[in-house]
Amino acid sequence: MSVGTRTTAAETQPSYLADKRGLGEWFSTCDHKKIGLMFLGWTVFALLVGSLSGVFPVAKSLGGRGLEPRFIFEATTYHRLLLLFLFLVPALPSVFGFFLLPMQLGARNMALPALSRFSLRFYVIGLVLILVSMFTGPIATGWTLAAPLSSTDPGSFILVAAGLFCATLSWFLTGINIFVTVHYKRAPGMGFFDMPIMAWSLYLTSYMLIAVGVLFGVVIAYLAASRAGDVGLFALNPGLWTDYFWFLVTPSVFFALLPGMGVVFEVVAGISRRAVVGYRMVVGAMITLLGLSFLTWGVYLAGQGQGQDPTTTLVFSAISLLTAVPVALLTYGLLATMNQGSIAGDGPDTFMVGFLLHGGIVCLMGVFLASPAPGAYLGTTMFVSTQLDYLVWGGAVFALLAGLHYWWPKMVGVEYSREVARIGGIFAIIGLNLALIPRLIMGTQGVAQDMIAFVDGPAGLSELSALGWLIATLGMGVVAGNLYASTWSGRKAEANPWGAGTLEWRTDSPPPEKNFETPPEIEGAYRY
Amino acid sequence: MTGSALLSTWFPEAASTHAASVDEPFYWIYFAAVCFLALFMGLVLIQLRVYRRQDRDQLGAVTGRPNPVFVTLWVAAAMGLALFGFITGLPGFINQTTPPWGAFEIDVTASQWAWEFTYPNGHVADTLHVPVGRPIRLNLGSTDVSHSLAVPALRVNKAAVPGREVQAWFEVTTPGTYALQSNTFSGDGFADMRSELVAHAPVDFGAWMEEVSDIFKGRTLVEVGELLYTRHGCAACHSVDGTKLVGPSFKDLYGYEFDTIEGARVLADDAYIRQSILEPNISVIAGYQPIMASFTGIIDDREIEAITAWFKTLSSKGGAAPDAQEEN
Numbered sequence: 001m002s003v004g005t006r007t008t009a010a011e012t013q014p015s016y017l018a019d020k021r022g023l024g025e026w027f028s029t030c031d032h033k034k035i036g037l038m039f040l041g042w043t044v045f046a047l048l049v050g051s052l053s054g055v056f057p058v059a060k061s062l063g064g065r066g067l068e069p070r071f072i073f074e075a076t077t078y079h080r081l082l083l084l085f086l087f088l089v090p091a092l093p094s095v096f097g098f099f100l101l102p103m104q105l106g107a108r109n110m111a112l113p114a115l116s117r118f119s120l121r122f123y124v125i126g127l128v129l130i131l132v133s134m135f136t137g138p139i140a141t142g143w144t145l146a147a148p149l150s151s152t153d154p155g156s157f158i159l160v161a162a163g164l165f166c167a168t169l170s171w172f173l174t175g176i177n178i179f180v181t182v183h184y185k186r187a188p189g190m191g192f193f194d195m196p197i198m199a200w201s202l203y204l205t206s207y208m209l210i211a212v213g214v215l216f217g218v219v220i221a222y223l224a225a226s227r228a229g230d231v232g233l234f235a236l237n238p239g240l241w242t243d244y245f246w247f248l249v250t251p252s253v254f255f256a257l258l259p260g261m262g263v264v265f266e267v268v269a270g271i272s273r274r275a276v277v278g279y280r281m282v283v284g285a286m287i288t289l290l291g292l293s294f295l296t297w298g299v300y301l302a303g304q305g306q307g308q309d310p311t312t313t314l315v316f317s318a319i320s321l322l323t324a325v326p327v328a329l330l331t332y333g334l335l336a337t338m339n340q341g342s343i344a345g346d347g348p349d350t351f352m353v354g355f356l357l358h359g360g361i362v363c364l365m366g367v368f369l370a371s372p373a374p375g376a377y378l379g380t381t382m383f384v385s386t387q388l389d390y391l392v393w394g395g396a397v398f399a400l401l402a403g404l405h406y407w408w409p410k411m412v413g414v415e416y417s418r419e420v421a422r423i424g425g426i427f428a429i430i431g432l433n434l435a436l437i438p439r440l441i442m443g444t445q446g447v448a449q450d451m452i453a454f455v456d457g458p459a460g461l462s463e464l465s466a467l468g469w470l471i472a473t474l475g476m477g478v479v480a481g482n483l484y485a486s487t488w489s490g491r492k493a494e495a496n497p498w499g500a501g502t503l504e505w506r507t508d509s510p511p512p513e514k515n516f517e518t519p520p521e522i523e524g525a526y527r528y
Numbered sequence: 529m530t531g532s533a534l535l536s537t538w539f540p541e542a543a544s545t546h547a548a549s550v551d552e553p554f555y556w557i558y559f560a561a562v563c564f565l566a567l568f569m570g571l572v573l574i575q576l577r578v579y580r581r582q583d584r585d586q587l588g589a590v591t592g593r594p595n596p597v598f599v600t601l602w603v604a605a606a607m608g609l610a611l612f613g614f615i616t617g618l619p620g621f622i623n624q625t626t627p628p629w630g631a632f633e634i635d636v637t638a639s640q641w642a643w644e645f646t647y648p649n650g651h652v653a654d655t656l657h658v659p660v661g662r663p664i665r666l667n668l669g670s671t672d673v674s675h676s677l678a679v680p681a682l683r684v685n686k687a688a689v690p691g692r693e694v695q696a697w698f699e700v701t702t703p704g705t706y707a708l709q710s711n712t713f714s715g716d717g718f719a720d721m722r723s724e725l726v727a728h729a730p731v732d733f734g735a736w737m738e739e740v741s742d743i744f745k746g747r748t749l750v751e752v753g754e755l756l757y758t759r760h761g762c763a764a765c766h767s768v769d770g771t772k773l774v775g776p777s778f779k780d781l782y783g784y785e786f787d788t789i790e791g792a793r794v795l796a797d798d799a800y801i802r803q804s805i806l807e808p809n810i811s812v813i814a815g816y817q818p819i820m821a822s823f824t825g826i827i828d829d830r831e832i833e834a835i836t837a838w839f840k841t842l843s844s845k846g847g848a849a850p851d852a853q854e855e856n
Contacts, residue, residue: 274588328606340589373620380711446680
C-alpha cells in the first residue's frame with residue numbers, strides 16, 4: 001500500500017496552521033494542535049531561561065569575579081526551579097499530550113477543549129510570576145524550598161509560591177484532560193490495547209499529574225501560608241516540609257522519563273515500520289513503573305540526609321531495586337522492536353540514541369545511590385545533582401528532540417535537513433557528556449550538590465565541564481536552528497514520511513483543524 | 529594508562545577504615561554499569577545499522593514476540609546488577625550506623641553558618657581534632673536549619689538537622705588535615721560552612737588536648753570565671769542580673785552578708801565562696817533549698833579563685849578589678 005491512500009482528510013481542507021490565523025485566534029483557540037504548539041514554545045522558553053541562569057555558577061567556577069555568593073544561590077535556585085517544575089515535569093505530557101494524543105486516538109480534539117486553554121494559561125501565568133519574582137526580589141532557598149529557610153528568605157517568596165501553585169494547577173488540568181480524553185475520545189472500535197505506547201505513557205503520566213499536581217499545589221499553599229501568616233502545617237513543624245516535598249517530587253521528577261520512554265517507543269516503532277514487540281509486556285512494565293514511583297521516594301529523602309533511621313533507608317533502597325525489572329522489560333521491548341525492523345536511519349534516531357544513552361546513565365546512577373554505603377556518601381553530593389542534569393538535558397530534552405524530529409513534518413508540515421540534525425545531535429551528545437562526567441567525578445570527590453561555583457576539587461574539571469557545555473550549546477543551537485530554518489525552506493512534508501503505522505500519520509501534514517473527516521478504522525495499535 | 533587514571537580520580541585519597549566499604553562497592557558497580565551500558569548501547573547501534581531500511585516501501589518484520597529466554601536473561605541481569613549493588617553496599621552501611629562501644633565522643637552543633645565541636649572535657653572549637661586509630665563518635669545536631677557534615681576523605685556524610693540527634697562514627701587511619709564541609713544548602717552564608725578535620729597521632733592528640741584544655745591560657749582570671757559559669761551549668765540556678773532563680777543571683781554577692789536558715793549571719797568572702805562551691809549545704813542561705821550539688825573534684829582551687837575574681841566584678845563591694853590588684 002502506498003502512503004497516499006491512508007489519508008482520510010479531504011484534500012480541500014486547509015491545514016490547522018493556515019486556517020483561522022491571527023493573534024486573537026491563537027489566544028483564544030481550543031484546538032489541541034495549536035495549544036500543543038504553544039506549550040512547545042513556552043516550555044522551551046522556560047528551558048532556555050533555566051539553562052541560562054545556570055551559566056552564572058559555571059562562570060563563578062571558572063573564577064568569574066564580582067559574583068556574590070547570594071547571587072549565585074539565586075541563580076542556582078531559579079536554574080533548578082525552572083528546569084524541573086516548568087520544563088522537566090510538564091514539557092513532554094503537555095506538548096505531546098495536547099498536540100498528539102487526540103490524533104493518535106483518532107479524535108478531533110481533546111475531551112475538554114476549553115480546559116486545554118486553561119492548562120496553557122495557568123502554565124504561562126505561573127512561569128511569568130516566577131520570572132517576575134526574579135526582578136522584584138529573587139529567592140535563594142535552593143530548589144527544594146527547604147523550610148524554615150524559605151520562611152526567612154528576603155526574596156519575593158510568595159510570588160514564587162504563587163507561580164508554582166499555578167504551574168501545578170496546570171499539571172493537574174492537563175492530567176485530567178489527558179485522562180478523560182483517553183477514556184472517552186478513542187475512535188470507535190479502539191480498545192485500550194489498541195492505543196499506541198505513546199498514548200499509554202501519556203495516560204499513565206496523567207495519573208501522576210493529577211495526584212502530584214493537586215497535592216503539590218496544596219503543600220505549596222501551606223508553605224506560603226507558614227511564611228505569610230505563620231499558620232498551617234509547616235509553621236508548626238518545618239521539618240515536615242522535606243518529607244512532603246520528596247514524597248511528591250520523587251515520582252514527578254524522577255519518573256518524568258515515562259513519557260520520554262513513550263516518545264522513544266513511538267519513534268522506534270515508526271522508523272522501524274514495525275509494531276512494538278511485546279506490546280502488553282511494555283504496557284505492564286509502564287504500569288509497574290508508575291506504581292513503584294510512588295514507593296521509592298524515601299531513597300532520595302535518605303540521600304538528602306534528613307537523618308531518618310537506617311532501617312527505613314534500607315527498606316526504600318530495597319523497594320527501589322524492583323524498578324530494575326520494568327526498566328529491563330522496557331529496554332528489551334525497544335531492542336526487540338528494532339530487531340528485524342526496517343529502520344529509517346536518519347532524523348530522530350540520533351536523539352533516540354541520545355535519550356537511551358542518558359536514560360541508561362540515569363538508571364545506572366540509581367544503582368549507585370540505592371547501594372547503601374556508597375549511597376549514603378554520595379547522597380548529598382554533586383553526583384546526585386548531576387543525575388538531575390542528566391534527567392533534564394539528557395532525558396527530557398533528548399526525548400523532546402526525538403519526538404520533534406519525528407513529528408515535525410506533522411506539526412508544521414515541512415521537512416528539515418536530516419544531515420544537519422544528525423551532526424548537531426552528535427555534538428550535543430558529546431558536549432553534554434563532556435560537561436556532566438566531570439561533574440560526576442566532582443561528586444564522588446565530595447563536592448556538595450549544585451555547588452559547582454564553590455569548588456576546589458581536582459584541577460581542570462570545571463574547565464573541562466565548561467568546554468562541554470560550550471560544545472553542547474553549539475550542537476543544540478545547530479539542531480534548533482535547523483528546525484527553525486525548515487519552516488521557511490518550504491520543503492513540504494508528505495502525510496507519512498516515515499511510513500509509520502499510527503493514526504496521526506493517516507491525516508495530512510499538517511493536519512486540518514478537525515484532524516479526520518471520518519473516524520479512522522482501527523486495526524490494532526500499529527498498522528503497516 | 530587512562531583507565532587507571534580515570535579510576536583513581538573518582539575518590540579523594542582514603543583516610544578512614546570506612547573508606548574501603550564505600551569505594552569498593554562503588555568500583556564494582558561502576559565496572560558492571562559500564563559493561564551494561566556498553567552492551568545495551570552496542571545492541572542499539574548495531575541494530576540501527578544492520579536493520580537499516582533499504583528501500584522506501586520496505587516493511588519491518590510483521591510479527592514478533594518477546595523471546596522468553598532473552599527476556600528472562602535480560603531481566604535477571606538487570607535485577608542481578610541492582611541486587612549486587614545493594615548487597616555489596618550493605619555491610620559498610622550497617623557498620624556505619626552502629627558506632628562501637630567506647631568510642632571517643634564529640635558533640636557537633638551546626639548553625640548558620642558555623643560549626644561547634646564540643647569535647648568531653650568541655651573544650652569547644654570550630655575545627656574538629658581527633659586522634660588516629662581510635663573510633664570517634666559524633667553526635668550531630670543543628671540549632672536552626674538542616675545542615676550536614678561531610679568529610680570526603682573519610683567518606684563520612686551525615687545530616688545535622690534541628691530537633692533530631694544523628695550519630696556518625698569513623699576511625700581515621702592517616703594523620704593529616706582534611707576538608708570538612710556541609711553538603712546541605714543552608715542559606716546565604718553556606719560557603720562559610722567549611723572547616724577542617726585535623727587527625728593527630730595519638731601522642732600528639734593528647735598533647736593538643738592538654739594544651740587547648742588549659743582554660744587559663746590566653747584568658748584573664750575573670751574570663752575564666754565567666755567561662756566556668758556557663759560550662760558547669762551554674763547559669764541554670766544563678767543569674768548575674770539580680771533575678772532570683774533556684775539559687776541566689778551572683779550579682780552583689782561578694783562582700784555582702786546573708787542570713788542562713790540556721791539563723792546565723794555569714795559574710796560572702798573568699799573562704800565562704802570556696803565553701804559554698806565545695807560543700808554548698810553546710811550553710812544554706814535563708815529562702816533557698818539545699819539542692820546545690822557539691823563541685824568537689826570538678827572545680828579545682830585555681831578555678832575557684834577565678835570564679836571568685838569574677839564574682840568581685842559583679843559586686844559593688846568587690847573592690848578594684850583583680851587584674852589591677854595583681855599588678856600591685
